[in-house]
Amino acid sequence: MPKILLIEDNEMNRDMLSRRLARAGYEVAIAEDGARGVAMATSDRPDLILMDMSLPVIDGWEATRLIKATPELRKIPIIALTAHAMATDREKAVEAGCEDYDTKPIELQRLLGKIETLLAAVRL
Template sequence: MARILLVEDNEMNRDMLSRRLARRGFEMLIAENGQSGVDLTVSERPDLILMDMSLPVMDGWEATRRLKADPNTSTIPIIALTAHAMASDREQALEAGCDDYDSKPVDLTRLVRKIEQLLAASR
């Protein structure tokens, strides 16, 4: 099954989402800030990244820009996860290089559908 890197600083969100996705059969990798998310992506090559945008050390916007600028990681799909749900937030995430966007609180059915679509398109 696909390996997903969840980059999320909130422990409750991280725990809830990683457990729910693992139950759906995904192998989960976890990073608690943008810099460790970039480092784990380079070393572990996940199939997809779920990127919170408001992160310590390095925010999700910068982490996404760095991953998309690196030819070794640029093709890994990234879904932005943010509590900001305005149209401009979605546009900003896509401009930073995210392949899709989802708002918090996460609707698991909708998120899994987006994950599956991006994984199928990247194969």
């Protein structure tokens, strides 16, 4: 069962998305801020990370850069999750090291497709 680390500070978003991911067959670990997310990425080595970009302590941009700067973590795919739908936000996420980007509110089938695509690419 693939393990997803969900880094999200909004309790309602965290609860809803983690339950939906678990029903879709994923093991879900949760971090409520960027610093905890980086620590959990290091200790838990998830198969994929869903990264909210507006986080307390360390924002999602910096947390992504820290994870991607760590050699043993750099291959973990990260999908940025953000309420910002501007083209520049997508570019900023890619520049920080995210492999993909999705906007809130989350459309579950679209997100699951992105997750499966990235997990399949890592398995190759």
